Structures are given as structure tokens and as C-alpha cells.
Amino acid sequence: MPSTLEIITSDVLEARHGFFTRKGGASSGIFAGLNCGTGSTDQTEIVAINRARVAEAMGVGPEALVTVHQVHSSKALPVTGPLSIRPEADALVTATPGLLLAVLTADCQPVLFSDPDAEVIGAAHAGWRGAVDGVLEATIEAMESLGARRSRIVAVIGPTISQAAYEVGPEFFDLFRAEDEASTRFFASGVGDRLLFDLPSYGLHRLREAGVRQAEWTGHCTYRDPSRFYSFRRTTHAGEADYGRLISTIRL
Numbered sequence: 001m002p003s004t005l006e007i008i009t010s011d012v013l014e015a016r017h018g019f020f021t022r023k024g025g026a027s028s029g030i031f032a033g034l035n036c037g038t039g040s041t042d043q044t045e046i047v048a049i050n051r052a053r054v055a056e057a058m059g060v061g062p063e064a065l066v067t068v069h070q071v072h073s074s075k076a077l078p079v080t081g082p083l084s085i086r087p088e089a090d091a092l093v094t095a096t097p098g099l100l101l102a103v104l105t106a107d108c109q110p111v112l113f114s115d116p117d118a119e120v121i122g123a124a125h126a127g128w129r130g131a132v133d134g135v136l137e138a139t140i141e142a143m144e145s146l147g148a149r150r151s152r153i154v155a156v157i158g159p160t161i162s163q164a165a166y167e168v169g170p171e172f173f174d175l176f177r178a179e180d181e182a183s184t185r186f187f188a189s190g191v192g193d194r195l196l197f198d199l200p201s202y203g204l205h206r207l208r209e210a211g212v213r214q215a216e217w218t219g220h221c222t223y224r225d226p227s228r229f230y231s232f233r234r235t236t237h238a239g240e241a242d243y244g245r246l247i248s249t250i251r252l
Contacts, residue, residue, distance in 0.1 A: 005034065005057050006228065010156040012214055015114040015121050017250040018058060019158035019218060021228040025050040030240050035230070037104050037245030038067075051247070058100050058249055065100045065249070066092060070125045074133040076142035091124035091139040095146045097252040106232040107161040107222050109203045110248035113139060113212075115148035121250050126157075126203055128172075132179055136206050150211045157217040158248050161233060163188060163198035165223035172197065222246070 005024035009017060025034025026049045031042040034050050052062040063082050068089040076091035079099065092101040093113075101123040103110050108127035114120075124130075124139045140150050168187075173195050176183040186198045186205070200217040207215035222229040235243035 005053060007057065008158065008218055008220065010112075010216065010218060012154050012216060013112060013114050013156055013250070014116040014154075015250050015252060016058060017112050017114075017248075018054075019110060019112075019220075019248045020054060020057075020246060021159070022230055022244060022246065023228065025053065027244060030235075030242060031244045033230075033244065034247070035244030036102075036247035037106075040245060041242045042244070054102070054247055054249060055100060058251055060098060060100050060251065064098055064251075065102055066094075067102050067104065068092060070104060072127055072129040074130060074135040074138045076122070076124065076135065076138040078142050078146060090126070090130050090135050091122060091142070093120065093122040093139060093142040093146060094252070095120045100249050100251045102247050102249040104245040104247055105158075105160070105222075106230045106235075106243050106245050109160040109199060110158040110246070111136060111139070111155055111203065111207075112158065112248060112250045113143060113153055113155045114250065115143060115152045115154075117152050118143075118147040118149065119252055120146045120148040121252055123248065123250050128197070128199060128202075131199070131203055131206055132176070136203065137210050140210050140212065151213055153212040155207045155212050155215045157200050157203050157215075159218060159220035159222050159229050159246065160200050160203075161223050161231065162200070162221035163196050165221060165233065166197045166199055167194050168197050169194065
């Protein structure tokens with residue numbers, strides 16, 4: 001494993017896992033670091049090198065690294081082996097040892113799940129749309145289809161955009177209020193008619209309401225720390241042409 005890779009872990013997840021920062025990769029320019037996004041305009045061969053480094057760091061070959069074509073959906077896909085094509089989905093679950101489940105993010109929530117007793121794991125990409133539409137609950141249900149129990153599942157949210165950096169408009173607030181009046185507590189007043197949305201707290205709320213044993217956030221903000229994290233919103237504010245994608249992984 002290259003010594004320069006930086007991997008954030010949580011003590012509550014017993015399965016081998018890692019929320020990778022952008023450090024230690026082969027990409028350059030605006031993608032400088034560990035860009036693992038095949039959907040970016042970075043060089044394909046460089047992204048492949050970065051993903052291979054991630055697989056090596058997690059103790060598997062690159063063919064064991066499983067990702068999907070993320071579309072901000074609520075679809076969770078059970079997998080039993082490497083995928084020859086990447087279907088549209090935003091979460092993966094498995095009970096197969098040696099498979100490295102991974103999701104890509106750049107402000108959205110990467111969420112890793114584990115039921116150590118059933119030896120079932122999951123990984124979800126949960127932006128605001130996916131979280132509202134139920135991707136976290138769908139991941140839990142897919143894990144249960146493989147023998148997990150939600151009362152034993154531990155879930156950890158990795159680096160994501162924090163409330164202080166997530167400014168939204170009143171129409172965004174109205175959408176959440178229409179979905180669930182109680183969700184208004186995840187908004188704080190900003191400048192003028194702007195509001196600040198607390199995505200990780202909303203994610204934790206959805207996980208806890210779903211009945212998991214334990215749920216927590218690592219506390220890292222992608223927007224505020226450009227040396228460690230890629231951020232779609234920061235890139236947009238800077239007027240840059242594209243952005244890298246962080247990878248979060250878990251395996252049995």
C-alpha cells in the first residue's frame with residue numbers, strides 16, 4: 001500500500017473498511033490526488049491506478065472492487081461477485097467474503113453498514129435526494145434479505161458537506177417540509193432567504209428512525225478541507241470545470 005494514502009476509519013465498524021481522502025493518488029491538476037471517479041474527465045488509466053491502490057490498501061485485487069452507476073436513486077443492489085457492467089443503483093450489499101463494496105462521493109454522504117453477527121455489509125451513496133427517497137432504508141432492507149437484522153446493524157456516515165457550508169433556497173426547505181414537517185429542524189437561518197441544511201444530521205435521523213443499533217458521523221466536512229476532500233459545491237463556487245470523487249469502501 002502506498003504510504004501516502006489517508007484512510008479514515010470508525011471504531012464502531014467491525015468489518016474492514018475505509019473512507020479514503022484525496023491524498024496519495026496519481027491524479028494531477030484539478031483532480032490532484034486519489035480521484036476514483038470513472039465519470040470524471042480525468043484520464044481513465046490514472047483513475048484505474050487510483051482504484052487499484054484503494055483495492056490494494058483493502059487487501060484485495062482491483063477486480064474485487066465493486067461500484068455501481070450512481071444516479072441519486074433509492075435502489076440498493078445485492079451482489080455476490082464482481083460486476084461486468086455497472087447497473088444504475090446507489091447502494092450495494094453483500095454477504096460474500098472478499099468483495100470490496102465502494103461508493104463515490106464529493107459532498108454527498110458515503111454510508112457504510114455492517115451486521116457483524118450475520119456477516120452482511122452494505123455501502124450507500126446518500127445525497128439529499130437519495131436520503132429523502134429512502135436509499136438508507138433500502139440498504140437496510142437489502143441487508144435483511146441476506147440475513148441481517150436492523151437491530152444489529154451499525155452504520156457510519158463518512159466525510160460529507162456540513163451544515164455551515166450547505167446553503168439552500170426556500171424551495172428546498174419547502175420540499176422537505178412537505179415530505180415531513182419534523183424535518184424542518186435540520187435547517188438553520190442563513191443570509192437573506194437562504195437556509196443552511198444539515199445533511200449528516202438528517203442522515204443520522206433516517207438511520208435511527210429505521211431502527212439500526214448504532215449510527216454516527218465521522219465529523220469530516222468535504223467543503224471546508226480542500227487538501228483532504230473533493231467537493232462538488234466548492235468546485236462550483238470556484239468555477240472549475242470538473243471535480244474528483246472520493247471513495248469509501250467496506251469488505252468482509
